[in-house]
Amino acid sequence: MKKYISMYGVLLGIASGIVVLDQWTKALVRENIPFATRWLPDSLDWLMPYARLVHWQNTGAAFGMFQDGSVVFTILAFIVIAAIIFYYPKIEFEGWLFRVALSLQLAGASGNLVDRLTQDGVVTDFISIGTFPVFNVADSAITIGTAVLILGVWLSERAEKRARAESDSHVSEEQIALSKE
Secondary structure, three states, X not given: OHHHHHHHHHHHHHHHHHHHHHXXXXXXXXXXXXXXXXXXXXHHHHHOOOEEEEEEEEOOOHHHOOOOXXXXXXHHHHHHHHHHHHHHHHOXXXXXXXXXXXXXXXXXXXXXHHHHHHOOOOEEEEEEEOOOOOEOHHHHHHHHHHHHHHHHHHHHHHHHHHHXXXXXXXXXXXXXXXXXX
């Protein structure tokens, strides 16, 4: 039981911290930047073409994709959250990258789900960089979590290939030694 408490403690600790940051930043934007306007301190005006804060609303997925799919994405968020909570304890102890990835993805799904449930199906987006679609902290957590997951899979596959190659070379050496006898 202690194992599960500490294991889920890490998952929920990372995810909760990110959800709090996500909700706090979205609340600041909703309170201080009128909808559909941009903001950047005067001292950083030179940065406006490259990065700015924009109060925007999104009824679709991350980065404004699939607009008007709020109900679908609300249901999907519940499914993703349940799958992460179910799958998380099945990850081997050495799979810390997978744990971090799932924590980030749980945070992102939860952060945007909170918006959908409390803001009439609308997610607040506010980070605008260049011509890239406007996004938020939760979207960033999902994206970084996906990148970490891909990195974890790649490193795991590399380690497995290396272990198989070492195992095959030991078997070959033993076969050579046996054939000489």
